[in-house]
Amino acid sequence: MRKKAFKIALWFSVIFIVVIQAFQIDKTNPISDPELDFLTSAGELGRVGNILKKTCYDCHSNQSVYPWYSSVNPAGWLIRDHIDEAREHLNFSEWTKYEAKKQDHKLEECLEEFGEGEMPIQGYALMHPEADLSDEDKQLLMDYFKTRRAAIKL
Numbered sequence: 001m002r003k004k005a006f007k008i009a010l011w012f013s014v015i016f017i018v019v020i021q022a023f024q025i026d027k028t029n030p031i032s033d034p035e036l037d038f039l040t041s042a043g044e045l046g047r048v049g050n051i052l053k054k055t056c057y058d059c060h061s062n063q064s065v066y067p068w069y070s071s072v073n074p075a076g077w078l079i080r081d082h083i084d085e086a087r088e089h090l091n092f093s094e095w096t097k098y099e100a101k102k103q104d105h106k107l108e109e110c111l112e113e114f115g116e117g118e119m120p121i122q123g124y125a126l127m128h129p130e131a132d133l134s135d136e137d138k139q140l141l142m143d144y145f146k147t148r149r150a151a152i153k154l
């Protein structure tokens, strides 16, 4: 009897997993205007720009690169949620639309969150080893956030 119940439960799980694959997430990125972007608007296309892109842009920009497992639910739903929430808080692709005060505050939070190892969110570097930065690259990015913050005219 127990064996039968187990078999039924297993079948239901399989069917459930198959059915949820039909509800794929929307992966269309909103348009990215270089004039609004945190990096390109400042002419920053060098090393530090690459570091920021590979560590933060998948979630905090309109240039998200969706990994293959974003086509496998429920992982896809989780990724969609993360990106939507991250963009709402801070979208580097819309940077110049922010008022000076907001830019200052966002950079203060970047220094805090990144400096304390809170960002990128847990698990991200595990799936994206290139985002597991060397101490030197971390310092470079921290210094860049500071420089950009100091340049804001409040």
Ligand code: HEC
Binding pocket: 055, 056, 057, 058, 059, 060, 081, 082, 083, 085, 086, 089, 090, 106, 109, 110, 113, 114, 119, 120, 121, 124
């Ligand atoms: C995998 C997605 C992901 C990546 C990559 C990521 N973040 Fe986030 N970030 C989020 C999410 C989701 C939130 C909102 C929830 C939270 O605060 O945990 C957030 C919140 C933030 C906030 C808070 C903004 C506010 O207004 O409260 C800052 C600052 C931030 N991230 C900076 C960064 C920086 C800098 C990087 C790169 C070093 C980065 N994040 C990489 C997903 C991500």
